[in-house]
Amino acid sequence: MRVFLISLLMVSFFSFSSFANKVKIERVEPMFWWVDMTNPNLQLLVHGENISKYDVAVNYEGVKIEGIVTTDKPNYLFVNLKIDKGAKAGGFDLIFSENGKKKASYSYELKARKEDSANRKGYDASDVVYLIMPDRFSNGDPTNDSVDGMKDKLDRENPDGRHGGDIQGIINHLDYLQELGVTALWNTPLMEDNQPRTSYHSYAISDYYKIDARFGSNEDYARLSAEAKKRGIKLIMDVVTNHCASAHWWMNDLPASDWVHVFPEYTNSNHRKSTTNDPYVSKVDYEKNFNGWFDNSMPDLNQKNELVINYFIQNTIWWIEYADLGGIRVDTYPYNDKDAMAVYSGTIMEEYPNLNIVGETWLSSPAEIAYWQKDAVNHDGYNSNLPCVMDFSLFEAMTQAFNENEGWNTGLIRLYNSLAFDYLYPHTDNLFIFAENHDTGYLMSMLEGDINKLKHLMTFLLTTRGIPQIYSGTEILLEGKKSDGDGKMRVDFPGGWESDAKNAFTAEGRTWKENEAFDYLKKLLNWRKENPVIHTGKLMHYVPENDAYVYFRSNAEKTVMVVINKNEKAQKLDLNRFSESLGAFTSGIEVMSDEEFDLSKGSISLAPNTSIILELK
Numbered sequence: 001m002r003v004f005l006i007s008l009l010m011v012s013f014f015s016f017s018s019f020a021n022k023v024k025i026e027r028v029e030p031m032f033w034w035v036d037m038t039n040p041n042l043q044l045l046v047h048g049e050n051i052s053k054y055d056v057a058v059n060y061e062g063v064k065i066e067g068i069v070t071t072d073k074p075n076y077l078f079v080n081l082k083i084d085k086g087a088k089a090g091g092f093d094l095i096f097s098e099n100g101k102k103k104a105s106y107s108y109e110l111k112a113r114k115e116d117s118a119n120r121k122g123y124d125a126s127d128v129v130y131l132i133m134p135d136r137f138s139n140g141d142p143t144n145d146s147v148d149g150m151k152d153k154l155d156r157e158n159p160d161g162r163h164g165g166d167i168q169g170i171i172n173h174l175d176y177l178q179e180l181g182v183t184a185l186w187n188t189p190l191m192e193d194n195q196p197r198t199s200y201h202s203y204a205i206s207d208y209y210k211i212d213a214r215f216g217s218n219e220d221y222a223r224l225s226a227e228a229k230k231r232g233i234k235l236i237m238d239v240v241t242n243h244c245a246s247a248h249w250w251m252n253d254l255p256a257s258d259w260v261h262v263f264p265e266y267t268n269s270n271h272r273k274s275t276t277n278d279p280y281v282s283k284v285d286y287e288k289n290f291n292g293w294f295d296n297s298m299p300d301l302n303q304k305n306e307l308v309i310n311y312f313i314q315n316t317i318w319w320i321e322y323a324d325l326g327g328i329r330v331d332t333y334p335y336n337d338k339d340a341m342a343v344y345s346g347t348i349m350e351e352y353p354n355l356n357i358v359g360e361t362w363l364s365s366p367a368e369i370a371y372w373q374k375d376a377v378n379h380d381g382y383n384s385n386l387p388c389v390m391d392f393s394l395f396e397a398m399t400q401a402f403n404e405n406e407g408w409n410t411g412l413i414r415l416y417n418s419l420a421f422d423y424l425y426p427h428t429d430n431l432f433i434f435a436e437n438h439d440t441g442y443l444m445s446m447l448e449g450d451i452n453k454l455k456h457l458m459t460f461l462l463t464t465r466g467i468p469q470i471y472s473g474t475e476i477l478l479e480g481k482k483s484d485g486d487g488k489m490r491v492d493f494p495g496g497w498e499s500d501a502k503n504a505f506t507a508e509g510r511t512w513k514e515n516e517a518f519d520y521l522k523k524l525l526n527w528r529k530e531n532p533v534i535h536t537g538k539l540m541h542y543v544p545e546n547d548a549y550v551y552f553r554s555n556a557e558k559t560v561m562v563v564i565n566k567n568e569k570a571q572k573l574d575l576n577r578f579s580e581s582l583g584a585f586t587s588g589i590e591v592m593s594d595e596e597f598d599l600s601k602g603s604i605s606l607a608p609n610t611s612i613i614l615e616l617k
Helices: 002-020 167-173 176-180 216-228 283-291 306-323 338-350 366-370 392-401 414-421 451-461 512-529 531-535 576-582
Strands: 023-028 041-048 055-057 062-070 076-083 088-099 101-111 129-132 184-187 205-212 234-239 327-329 357-359 388-390 430-436 466-472 538-545 548-554 558-563 572-574 586-590 595-600 604-606 613-615
Touching: 023 414, 041 101, 041 306, 041 538, 055 062, 055 586, 167 216, 176 512, 205 216, 205 306, 205 595, 216 306, 234 306, 234 392, 306 338, 366 388, 366 392, 392 414, 392 430, 414 538, 430 451, 451 466, 451 512, 451 558, 451 613, 531 548, 538 576, 548 572, 548 576, 558 572, 558 576
Parallel strands: 129 184, 129 466, 184 234, 234 327, 327 357, 357 388, 388 430, 430 466
Antiparallel strands: 023 041, 041 076, 055 088, 062 076, 088 101, 538 548, 548 558, 558 613, 572 604, 586 595, 586 613
């Protein structure tokens, strides 16, 4: 009996010892990968207690370990794998050992890649992008409004609180977007943001591989992409590489001491993005822009650390493959380390040569913005590899041009002058153009509620060069100002919640004025969709006169004449001035009204405060 008890104790001791020596793998990212990628290299971030002291091995045909990278943090190691062409989809174990003794294993999966995934077509000038802030669009699944473990709970009465919009709400209204004529959908970030307040915008990400549970799941996001694709709508993911959330899981145990920028005391970015290409810039100002924190809840990531930038390259590629994305938008682009981001954009575009990536380049002048576009001729030889930039210069011109009287440099001449600097851009068709977004006031508030001004602006936005983006609610005249505490910032879309008294997703739920705006945009967007001349046709414009701005889009098949007429009085437009563009055309059919204009008489009559789009014959 005593021997038996001793034996039991010995078994228990050795079992406990064996258990105590086991390594607990807390996290491996990316969680899985794909075979047949253009780049055969994959770097796994492995997190576990004292994991850095262990050796790692794999035994799977076509997969080998190229090296192990450790940092000054014992709970991390980075495993460099090479996945040969021809390697088969399947699972294998990562074996962790010490002195030849196995301590742990982790099952890893390589998935089959979607057919022709590398050649996926991204959004371009043939698209119209619709921007949604998901929390404020539609609540399709009330069961996820507040989630255990997530700090910020539902509070729809609070302008800065979570209102409950989610992925299912977007899916529920994809038919509405299709009817409107939208062909690309950009949502502000849907990844987890577990900050205790103002988390609804999700620009402070706490887990880069997880959709926020209050929006849904990773599977829901992939389903949104699939359902959008069925309707001819590409899905664009909003990516944040400059900063993470102070609530990010790794902030309790950084992968490396220099994973984020650390200062003796808290240091905010000076937000002087012009330091990027300033030939006279001081080092202290330059570094404060790039290395300072965007906000005290948003630690600034150090992209100069190759492990950091590689993490984000792989994270972006992972989401493109997993959710079958049609493009990427990168937040706060000029705050990132510019050399690292050239690697980021270049590597992703090598994997997907027909994709598109737009960077948020919030700068005022075309010279500053053009610096960030791929192939720009820059004084320092810098090439960003970033295909598309956001044209904030034209944005500023649009928001002023329709609200002021004509002068030497005011009114419609602002549009002309902004476009006159297009020679600075190497790829003018690949400019992201917009008159409002989630960071600005609502367009109808800026336009003082004037629907004629809206029609003018939308006519211009949707017929000039570039990739137009409209913001959720423009089509129903939503108003609101970007000022803290006014209760109108980032307002909810009426009808997105079951309790809403009004449902603007339906014609019956809209006022006659809202239907006028919706129908106008619907016709214009759907016409634009079918007219490549507007996507890539040559642009020729004429200096505005008498509150009228005239320009032409032309290709081998078609010529379109656009007249933006702000004049409050009826006027005759002398056509002789435009003979270079009119050529032998003698008539034109107005796109929105179907009215025929006779051009043979040398002039046309313009109704007061009316824009026209003529398909020339």
